[in-house]
Amino acid sequence: MPARAASPPPRAVIAEIVASVGGDVTRLMDVLVAVQAQLSFLSDETLNAVAAELKVPYVEVVDTASFYAFFAREPQGRVQIRFSKTPVSMMKGAAEVVRAFEDALDVRIGETSADGIRLCWTSDIGMADQEPACLIDGMVFTNLEVRDVARIVNELRATDVPATASLPKAGCASNVRLRGDVLFAPYDRGTGLRNALGMTPEAVIDEVTRSGLRGRGGAGFPTGMKWGLTRRAPGDAHYIVCNADEGEPGTFKDRVLLVDAPDLVFDGMTIAGYALGARSGLMYLRAEYAFLLGDLERNLAERRRLGTLGTNVCGHAGFDFDIRIQLGAGAYICGEESALLESLEGKRGAPRDRPPYPTDRGYLGKPTAINNVETLACVPRILERGAKWFAGFGTAESKGTKLMCLSGDCSKPGVYEVPFGTTLNELLDLAGGEQAEAVQVSGAAGECVAPKDFGRGLCYEDLSTAGATMVFGPQRNVLEIVLQFAEFFADESCGWCVPCRVGTVLLKDSIQSTLDGHATRDDIIALESLATTVATFSRCGLGQTAPNPILSTLRNFPQIYESRLVAANDVRIDVGRAVEDAAAIQRRALVEQVAP
């Protein structure tokens, strides 16, 4: 470990960064990202200086700086390697790759090598179709193999500031396996936008309403209704926010859209801006996708040059609109729309209680529509081809197509654009997942589905999904997968409310104890009761859905619990371990008994 910086914080650096955002405390995320990039970590002294420059209390700056996984409060070394830890990455050999890095650097995960290379685990980085994957100083590396490790480590050691993009396995593939008619069909930039600008904002909202478009992030709220509520809500400013905080384990479709179809997304945001009467759009991009930022910013710059952003967009007098991209800093909870707003305002990503809803009081307290990347990408196509055309795809309640993200035990992992209503079986056939014994639908927050349900349709009115589809074959231990999801939620709980903060940890420990063969039938009854409390009493979607993998496997795969139970009258206390625990609490050392 490098010695803790003893020199005073370079106040001038901090002052310049704060000045670059106009001293605006709602830009604290940007300030902390920039300060950390310059000073490598956020010490107490640094945060004091940030607080002083922004003229806010120190404790407010600490609140934000300590919340996000990618902000470091301690020295971190000069290179950060973050490995994606998910059930799929572990299935694909992440543990072996990490071990190879540990051996090559002579450190354990969580530590920093003598020459300043730090290894750590992180939550799903959106590469489930090309795991094992990691981020090295923000650059993504995919399909890692043990034999890649020596070259990567050697090159990281060779230079102070490694050119990560030129290392082996740098970058990621889009893996679009099936192009449907809506999102992956050819689209000329601006077509839908120009059509929208030829209509009144109300007519644009009507068209979107008639198309039947619903939110693709999971909740399925009708987009036209959300826009209408936002437009009609009183306020001296209105905002459109694009939720690109794609953190749900097993999801990666938004990343692919941002790479392969950014014009659909930005046209969609601009159309939304016009419909809502907004002058500003914000895209909240997760820190794990920071490597996309350069291309996205270049696209925005080009749009400004072409006049599809800026004053009088596309020559439409009086419609001024621009887009800013806000980078996150590693927090799954920020995909929850009200937590995302808090983060956009520079605060910890703790969700808000509703009402008021964001459509009434959102970003900076103004009416705000928050839409998923995929939802916004549908909009220009609706304005280009018409609501009727769009509504011709899908089912009665679920119009259009859906991007499905296939990963795990399937031979063709990647993105599939299918009409809503496609069955899980059809999807598994397309992706070469015929061996599936369990499928986690809609990510960690979704449910674990057994073969008896594979004939169900993927749509809001049946098997509702935001797209993540993790396939598990007969060789997998489903209870271990449940444990990994439970660990994920315990790591990502924001901590605000009691049922989620404490409950997710207790759930994780209970699953661990079951896996270890310590649980009785009564413990499983207690587990189900605890899971119900967490689901019922938690403040936001994270806690409300965190027990889903447990509750759905209790329902669909009871045998994975049954097979591990011990009889209630068996002795359940491990005396040796109890003595060790007691000694640890009393801070006594156990000594070996010497025979008399």
Next chain:
Amino acid sequence: MNERTLRFSIDGVPIEARPEQSIIAACDGAGVYIPRLCYREDLPPGGQCRLCTVNVNGRPSAACVTPVTRAAVVENATPALQAHRKALIEMLFVEGNHPCPFCEKSGDCDLQATGYRFGLSGMTFPYRFPKHEIDASHPEIFLDRNTCILCGLCVRASHADGKSVFGFEGRGARQRLAVNSAAGLSATDIEVADKAAAVCPVGCIVVKRTGYEKPYGERPFDDRSIGSDIEAKRIPVRASKEGHA
């Protein structure tokens, strides 16, 4: 009662409320107790403890942050809700280190009193035995994070004081109460007269040299249960309806 008065019912008891009033405030006024640990009528609600979760037209909602709606049917003391609440109280006991028998706040502690009200006699969840720092740096105020339940009352009270003495730090199970200086409480501008020094519902923030002043038998919860002051306000005009609530 004027025309803007909203009527709703809780466990069958009719309640009248002002528009914009929260369910918990309206019920407090009418003498119906909804359990809570992080709500005070003189501070904005925070929604942290979730103990006041009630079913509003069948949907679980925290009563402190949910405004009254006309003709809402609210369920409060159902066996299912009470069981969930008991689990939450237990979660708080196992999350921290709560030495009730010798805690300065014993007999005047909202968590302990709520535990008694719910008949909590032992823990079914495993204790977590976390390690916490004690901050005794301030000459007059003592900060013991072992009993902190992260209710946020001191954070909100400090804002009401026009200060920012307290805040939060970290997330999830690592979240803890932070103070406005890396050097500890003594480096902040907290004063004994501050509301922030007085609102802690447990034994985390206590004024020094005031502990154990009240003998057993005279402590606030020695002879009454928590919430009984609210329930005493109840005017039993519709006693027949209460019976089946």
